[in-house]
Amino acid sequence: MIDSLDQIFVSLKHWLVGLTPEAWQPLVSILVSIVPIMALFGTCFAATTIFERKILGRAQNRLGPNRVRAFGVKTFGLLQPIADGIKMLTKEDIVPFAADKVVHFLAPVVLTTPAWMLFSVIPLGRNMAAIDLDAGILFFFAVGSASELAVFMAGWSSKNKYSLVGSMRAIAQMISYEVPLVLSTIPVLMLAGTLSPSQVVEAQGVGTGFFAHWFVFTPWGLSGFVVFLIAATAESNRSPFDLPEAESEIIAGFLTEYSGFKYALFFLGEYIGLFAVAGMAVTLFLGGWQAPCKALEFIPSYLWFFGKFAVLIVFFIWVRATLPRLRLDQLLALAWRFLVPLALINLVVAALWHFMGSWQFIAAMPVRWGICAMLVVLPFVWFARLLNGGKVAPRKYRYAE
């Protein structure tokens, strides 16, 4: 019973595919995987836009959007995404006179298409990865890096200084943060011994013990998770790393000359990218669709995945509500002088953790934990101090005389 509930979508897909003529089954199978993913994450996108604005509002002691009515019925603003969508679709699509028309048109497409492709390797539940690629995590980062090109195309083709500055910032930021993003996943790949997301999730299962072995519950996993989260925030251009579209400095960065549907596509692409990275964080560190302990395994796997996913998204929104934007030099210093060294040390810690796992003597477990935790915390404190120029004190502001 529980198993059938857990596998309901998988069996539904098999049933649907079985209905079609056999020659068409490969195509139908692909389609049956793509359509629900797009529908699901499209809905997630709509829901996130409204809940993000609601949460941001509440965090700043405002109400947030609360006015959209449907046929005279109050909806507490829940229909805001529909109103926004209608607005975006009916707006005039303005292309600057000097713009490179073809590239200007292609940029949102190039951004959005790879972003959707990222979901194909993320296991949304037990046996619920669209394609179970052998090198799925490599695929994820390879396809994710295509967004840099799209951002450049958008910024350059607009023939606008703000757009170009914004896109150059975005590319510098994305290249810098891709390094810690990938480096922080390597310990996971080392200990799971695979590049396939499904197998990474399998490796974090409950197994014979009572509690699940989520990687985040180990010293190196926690450190990697923090680095991954920070890098993922930067990679998806979200506050506090939203310099590429810092509205108080460069209007809207590479989005300045975009309007109407193309702007909506960019908006969609950014959120889809964020979802994908959050899904990958869940897969790599939070155990994917695995329940945290044996007693909770009766809840279907996809609910676990989406629960963790939702928690991460809310956390991203919460961070956005809290932190002010970084300066460009602070941004790059954080990547190269803090996250990259931490991620590199984390590699060593993960290797030590692996080899200390074979220790058999009494109190091997606390010793293993102690050494690894120290190796994680000490560099963290040390690099944090270095980042602040060696001193930790409230900043003194000097004003022009």
Add this chain to the structure above:
Amino acid sequence: MTPLTHYLIFSALLFCIGFAGAMMRRNAILVLIGIELMLNAANLNFIAFWRYGNTEAISGVMFTIFSIAIAAAEAAVGLALVIAIYRHRRTMQMDKFDTLKG
């Protein structure tokens, strides 16, 4: 369905396009792009021969992986050289770089 020769001819075409670009364009960046295309054509041959030969022996794949890594290094150094030359000569035209000409 597709015979190996199609891949090889395709790769030869790609190589020749890259070769022609490297030979005929004046711009230093485009010469580098041409060289990259030639490298890619060679990589494609490795993969095609692996796929149509003994797929258990993966040396073709390994060679391609190393080749891609070398190509990345080559592109980085080459483009750094282009920037350095541009800084001195204020031009990207290859035929202006003639200081060593007798």
Add this chain to the structure above:
Amino acid sequence: MAERLLLANIVMLNSIAFYILAVITLAGAVAALTLRNLVHCALCVAASFAGIALIYLQLDAEFVGFAQILVYIGAVAILVLFTVLLTRGTEVQAGVAFLSRSWPAGLAVTALVFAAIAAPILLTPELHKLAADSASAPVRKIGEELMGNYVLPLEVIGLLLTSALLGAVVIAMQDKKD
């Protein structure tokens, strides 16, 4: 019977995909080396690299295909674009020749090279063979090879990449005197 039909279907789609991708790749390459605007050239060459990556995937070389995307689109194309913007030579002015003076010689040599490559390919009957139905280069196997047979090349590549990184920074760094 049905099983075979299914397989034939996939194989046919696969080979159609190759021809489409080949056309895209060649068009991208030609465009990259003939357009006047350097940014367009860089974008076209990125499209060409993407086509090659997809052909790797079509040839069941997953890992290489993803590595190709990661390195060529994520890094080399961006590097080329940065160089184009840093050198301010975006557009070749109208009237200025964008081909070198000796381009007819280049074209002739290219034709010769193509003939020299294509003739043996077409004249060797062993090359007219078809592929095995399926093949795979699993990541685990690649990793074991890298750590076993190819461990020395791997180390050398690591050294090479490090020195290339440092070298590129040193070469491109602004002189203090300027």
Add this chain to the structure above:
Amino acid sequence: MLGLGIIKGLVETGRNFVGSYFKPERLVTIQYPEKHLPPVEAARTIPFLVYDGKDSMKGLRCTACTICETECPPKCIYIVKDTVKKPDYLGKMQNQPKVFDIDISVCMGCGICVEVCPFESIKMDQVFELSGSDRFGAMLLHKAQLVKSNDYFGEICHEQATQINAARADDVRKAEAKAKADADAKAKAAAVAVSNAAAGVAAVAASSMTATPGTTQPDSKPAPKAASTSTPLPAPSKPTVPSATP
């Protein structure tokens, strides 16, 4: 340690988030179209024309002097003088505008027209819901749309309006007093002239007494006319008493 400040900040916004559901007084915003903030005395948006009394056209303070039109930096005011004059609050005949347009899409709300107006006729309004569906017509306000009563001005700018009203009441009182004085002086002069003609006994003394009002006479040239129209004023008033006693 790096990160503590971030956690503190997260706690703070988290408290805001939860608190805003349970303590409505935390909410700093108002639900605008239904509720408005109380108006601020110094707030200003676009100019309007003040009128006194009930009839907006009769009581209009504007005299079409076009100073505001000249001084307006973005040149958003357009005035055409009327050929017909009308009496102002002091009873003087003044010009009045036939056309008084302000293009509020051009107006920058600087308030220079208010500064330069000698007649306290143009003032800054506080209305801000000025949007219209027409790009040009709806933004060009005509005289009829611009006039607002002095009572309205008293509502939005209580302090300033009280001062102006007091000053104007003072002006009216002074003008009345002056008119009376002039009328009396006239009456007196007439009386003196009559008494001179009748009996030239105290001519020297009387003429020396009337010399003071006599010298002020050329300063207020239009006064005699007005005074002459209102000649049937009661003669016995205070300033004229000492001269009338002999």
